[in-house]
Amino acid sequence: MTNLKGQTIGFVGLGLMGMPMCRNLIKAGADVVATTRSPGPLKEIATAGAQTVATPRLVAEKAPIVVIMVADTLAAEAVLMGADSVHGGVGPGSLIIDMGTTAVSATRGFAARIEATGAAFVDAPVSGGTLGAEGGSLTIMAGGEELAIERARPVLEVLGSRLTHVGPVGTGQVAKAANQVIVGLNIGAVAEALMLAAHAGADPAKVREALKGGFADSRILEVHGQRMIENTFTPGGKVVTQRKDMAQALDLAAELGIEMPATRLNKELYERLIETGGGELDHSALIKALDPDWTD
């Protein structure tokens, strides 16, 4: 593991993802300065060895590199630009790394305002869920200038096992949006296929096995297909999150003047599932929006 001994790293946001990520930075030897809204997780990370402070602004004043891992674009805006936010604490020499899933145009706006202070900004959203966060094995899609990415790299290499520099600021979030579009639509594909198979008298588990190694094969068929077959939808990725990600991709498409018809339909199917009480299930439960009696 990369050694961060002697480096001060700020961390904002200690949720399901942020907490294990922050712990990994401490394990790698970093002097971590952390904050988050809830007192419980703040105490927990103090026990784990972090210095805790009251506001994102104080984090940015104390740490030259600050990782942000909050729930959505609104939370990112509050933490980066609101009262006592990161923006008030940064200056030349600061590097801000937003690892949450934040809207692309908002990201470009935040980056411009951070960079106007002389600081650098990198968007580095992740894929891999809580398991990846705990194991330091996240897939990281990074946008930003080459120098900023290189400076962020030792930190990102502690948190993830695969880092791709996609392009300028915002393109990490573009890649994440593309990732979420493919995940949602491929879950929909596997759902329609397994539903068809079951109704047509085939065992969906056998069909999934038959499809392995062919063009229909994917991580989604393997992992989410299995959840559909076992009819167990403990999240993983939640339906409400997947719907939000599809809505965010469609908002971006609307800004760009392009149509994404399959993404639009997929969002509607997720909304149907939320209306019938499935919002907190794993996103593979989409098959229940297609087939309310799904029990295979």
Next chain:
Amino acid sequence: MTNLKGQTIGFVGLGLMGMPMCRNLIKAGADVVATTRSPGPLKEIATAGAQTVATPRLVAEKAPIVVIMVADTLAAEAVLMGADSVHGGVGPGSLIIDMGTTAVSATRGFAARIEATGAAFVDAPVSGGTLGAEGGSLTIMAGGEELAIERARPVLEVLGSRLTHVGPVGTGQVAKAANQVIVGLNIGAVAEALMLAAHAGADPAKVREALKGGFADSRILEVHGQRMIENTFTPGGKVVTQRKDMAQALDLAAELGIEMPATRLNKELYERLIETGGGELDHSALIKALDPDWTD
């Protein structure tokens, strides 16, 4: 390779897939009796060592095991049930293996009529295209009774590298329909994602690289995503074939009284592409139905 020396195997249909498959049976030592509609391929397979005859009926009279590899359900009906067809030449001891992509309900009807003569029937459609046919590395999804599958196995193991017995007669075709649904919809997913990425200012090739190994990863992202990025749509699998497969899956869904909304939308997108002259392109050209100016 499995040795078929001394076994007489019939073969009907010497198209792009059938010809290399039939050659592989000859290479494995089988005494092949073949027929097909076009005189050119018939001469070609005679030169390669097969005995050629005029009709499918004659093939079935001479060979206890007959492989059928024709273009679609109509062609399968003609070869299996029409004038001078396989049906007229079979009896107890015959085994018919349909390896084309044939509609599920038609398959069950053909099987019933073949089995009424005392013969056995296996549906064993394939995935893997002409490359898989040439290399004997097809993925084979088989439906039929256990004894019939075991009797077909040595032949299927020459033609493919992966054989799954899905269930009773027809379920091989059900698995193939599921395969085609996932392939078409996942191509659509990758197309919308890469289009979004390109319009949002990211390099689609970098985005594809960033997504590798994560939940969005798949054979389709790897192979068909690459074709979209290179803007080269030499088929592979043709748009017209993909549209036919989606229509066939929707017909099956209609028979079963279930809705497949994403499959329906996907078929409409393929039809849009055919209307604008893209029918003979590779099915990954779906991105041009979404973004007519796609040149990335």
